[in-house]
Amino acid sequence: MRLRSIRWQIQLWHGILLAIVVLGLLILGSYHERISIQLRIDRELMGLTPTVLLHHFPPPSSVAEVAGTEPHRAWPVSNPNQSAPVPQVPSSDNPLPQGDYYHVVWDAQGNIIARSPNLPEGLEHPRPVQIGWVYRYANGGRELLHLHPSGYVGIVGISTDDIDERLISFHLWSWGAGFSLVLGAWLVGAWLVKRSLWPLVEISQTARRIAGGDLDERISLERAYEELRELSATLNQTFDRLGRAVRQQVEFTADASHELRTPLAIILAEVQSGLRKNRSPDEYRNRLETCHVAAQHMRNLVDALMQLARIDAGRERLEISEVDLKELLGGCGQMLQPLARSKQISIESRLSPVIARVDAPKFQQVVLNLLTNAIQHSGEGTLVRMNLRLDQSHVIVGIIDEGPGIPLEERGRIFDRFHQGDESHYSGGVGLGLAISRAIVELHRGTIEVDCPREGGACFTIRIPADLE
Amino acid sequence: MRLLLIEDNPLMLNSLARELKEEGYVVDIAHDGEEGLYRAENWSYDGIILDLMLPGLHGYEIIQRLRRRYSTPILVITSRDGIEDRVKGLDLGADDYLIKPFDLNELFARLRSILRRSSGREINVSRIGNVMIDHQARKVAVAGEEIVLTRREFILLQALVNRIGRVVSTIFLSDYLAEGDEPVSANALGVHVHSLRRKLGKDFIRTARGEGYIIDAS
Numbered sequence: 001m002r003l004r005s006i007r008w009q010i011q012l013w014h015g016i017l018l019a020i021v022v023l024g025l026l027i028l029g030s031y032h033e034r035i036s037i038q039l040r041i042d043r044e045l046m047g048l049t050p051t052v053l054l055h056h057f058p059p060p061s062s063v064a065e066v067a068g069t070e071p072h073r074a075w076p077v078s079n080p081n082q083s084a085p086v087p088q089v090p091s092s093d094n095p096l097p098q099g100d101y102y103h104v105v106w107d108a109q110g111n112i113i114a115r116s117p118n119l120p121e122g123l124e125h126p127r128p129v130q131i132g133w134v135y136r137y138a139n140g141g142r143e144l145l146h147l148h149p150s151g152y153v154g155i156v157g158i159s160t161d162d163i164d165e166r167l168i169s170f171h172l173w174s175w176g177a178g179f180s181l182v183l184g185a186w187l188v189g190a191w192l193v194k195r196s197l198w199p200l201v202e203i204s205q206t207a208r209r210i211a212g213g214d215l216d217e218r219i220s221l222e223r224a225y226e227e228l229r230e231l232s233a234t235l236n237q238t239f240d241r242l243g244r245a246v247r248q249q250v251e252f253t254a255d256a257s258h259e260l261r262t263p264l265a266i267i268l269a270e271v272q273s274g275l276r277k278n279r280s281p282d283e284y285r286n287r288l289e290t291c292h293v294a295a296q297h298m299r300n301l302v303d304a305l306m307q308l309a310r311i312d313a314g315r316e317r318l319e320i321s322e323v324d325l326k327e328l329l330g331g332c333g334q335m336l337q338p339l340a341r342s343k344q345i346s347i348e349s350r351l352s353p354v355i356a357r358v359d360a361p362k363f364q365q366v367v368l369n370l371l372t373n374a375i376q377h378s379g380e381g382t383l384v385r386m387n388l389r390l391d392q393s394h395v396i397v398g399i400i401d402e403g404p405g406i407p408l409e410e411r412g413r414i415f416d417r418f419h420q421g422d423e424s425h426y427s428g429g430v431g432l433g434l435a436i437s438r439a440i441v442e443l444h445r446g447t448i449e450v451d452c453p454r455e456g457g458a459c460f461t462i463r464i465p466a467d468l469e
Numbered sequence: 470m471r472l473l474l475i476e477d478n479p480l481m482l483n484s485l486a487r488e489l490k491e492e493g494y495v496v497d498i499a500h501d502g503e504e505g506l507y508r509a510e511n512w513s514y515d516g517i518i519l520d521l522m523l524p525g526l527h528g529y530e531i532i533q534r535l536r537r538r539y540s541t542p543i544l545v546i547t548s549r550d551g552i553e554d555r556v557k558g559l560d561l562g563a564d565d566y567l568i569k570p571f572d573l574n575e576l577f578a579r580l581r582s583i584l585r586r587s588s589g590r591e592i593n594v595s596r597i598g599n600v601m602i603d604h605q606a607r608k609v610a611v612a613g614e615e616i617v618l619t620r621r622e623f624i625l626l627q628a629l630v631n632r633i634g635r636v637v638s639t640i641f642l643s644d645y646l647a648e649g650d651e652p653v654s655a656n657a658l659g660v661h662v663h664s665l666r667r668k669l670g671k672d673f674i675r676t677a678r679g680e681g682y683i684i685d686a687s
Contacts, residue, residue, distance in 0.1 A: 254549075254551070257548070257550075258522070258548040258549060259548075261548035261568075261569040261570055262478050262481060262548055262569055263480075264569070264570040265481060265548070265569035265570035265571060266478070266480045266481050266484055267570075268570045268571075268572070268573075269481075269484045269485065269488065269570075269573055270484055272572065272573045272574075273484070273487070273488050273491075273573065276573075290480055290483070290484060293480060294480055
């Protein structure tokens, strides 16, 4: 038995409590029964006195000096049976009790003048000091002792074994009932506890099925008890979130493998084609160049995947230093001039002098990525603008293009991994640039947002605290 | 045999198109789903090689739309390797499925297999009279003696053999033999037919006057 389980704890304590209550009741009942048996026996002893004791005593006339004691005054010589000293013994409707009664009578000189054969051993003259009737436990029995004013002494008694015998049947009955009661209540309790804990079992089974891979399984709230409904709802929400995270991870892995397969297929096809037969040097060169492009694409992809994996694992550390952002952003613009010029795009920079604490290479990566995207998505002869300013304690970088913009329904997802608009598929990107940019900005405790003004184009805004620890 | 290749990655597209041409197919290319569907619906192809992940129109959509009217064999190539993806593609009506990266020889073998099935042949060799055509090795023998055919001649022969017993129109053949979008002229087609007759026997290809050409089932 697992004593740490709620079920067994409840069972144990309610069982113990019940047993104590029943035991107390039994002890009380037993005491009461003993008293009532004693009273009955006392009555029986008193009822016996007329037949076994009183007719041995001298008549009242010879003991007139002790008139006033109750039994004596009621003494009818002629008919002792009818007027017993204790009026509550009507012998007609209360026949002489069966049992191992004994009696003995001494005269005033201490000689036994009457006795029953079953007198207990060692019973001696009691030498009572007081005239009258006395009940006592003595000689292993319950006795009624009577000192007659004449000096006669009589005892009528019964062995306590007889009392015990009567108690035994009571005990058998009452203890049996008590035990059955405890057992029955315990069993009913066990059933109740099991029934009320069943939802917990259901919850745990559901959780186990989810852990086993069935991510769509949920705890049913329809039949849940009020107390467990909230817990179940909370658990279901947690399962939802975990399920989404797992699914995202699975999707990401599938996407990553998908993205790697195409360049790999190209390399394989080109190499196989080159090996199939002898070809001219130009044909070989052509195939090698294709392989080179595909392999470079794979390298970029693997680099990006590794960086994301490091960020996910929390192993990507920022190397913060004071950086002149105006210089850094200006450098990014310079670097992308050739790409911009090839599409007759001009980059317009409006940069305020800002010194901030950032990780320079990673911040540069973000800016280069956003600028490259802006140039690639813009039409020929358009303008790409880059702003830098300080707003209270935040650095704000804006990169704005005049391209087609991003549809509203896409805006929430463009920072997702491998989310690509239709065009970007051709642009040579690996589909992870924005995801990495967001991760890096978030490492700087900043935010990155995209907005599309009504007149067209896309506006990316980065906000990071200027005095990062 | 004339094939349509629909693939969005330009490197993959060029590479596959080149290899398929080297295998003796006439290949048309499409860079995205829209273009691919347009070509497939407006030209006659013996087979279509289709990448599933396409910008514009997804491969599943193309299969579904094509299957409403055409039974052109479709070989799907994709980098999605999930069972559901495969099952869905096949259920929609694709004839076979190949996962990137694949072996070129496997691609060719699967292609031959779906083309063979669609033309009702069970093996890669056709025998018509004393002419034997090996579609896999692209060899032709007349009375056991091997005959050398040019690329165009072999493509023309295949076009007629695959439609054996049926008249094939000159308009169809002009389109079919075209390497680019420009059809082969009626004159040039006549030259190819003449040359085939010279090599395989005068009566092997019969002219259905005003309609086209036919190889009679013997």
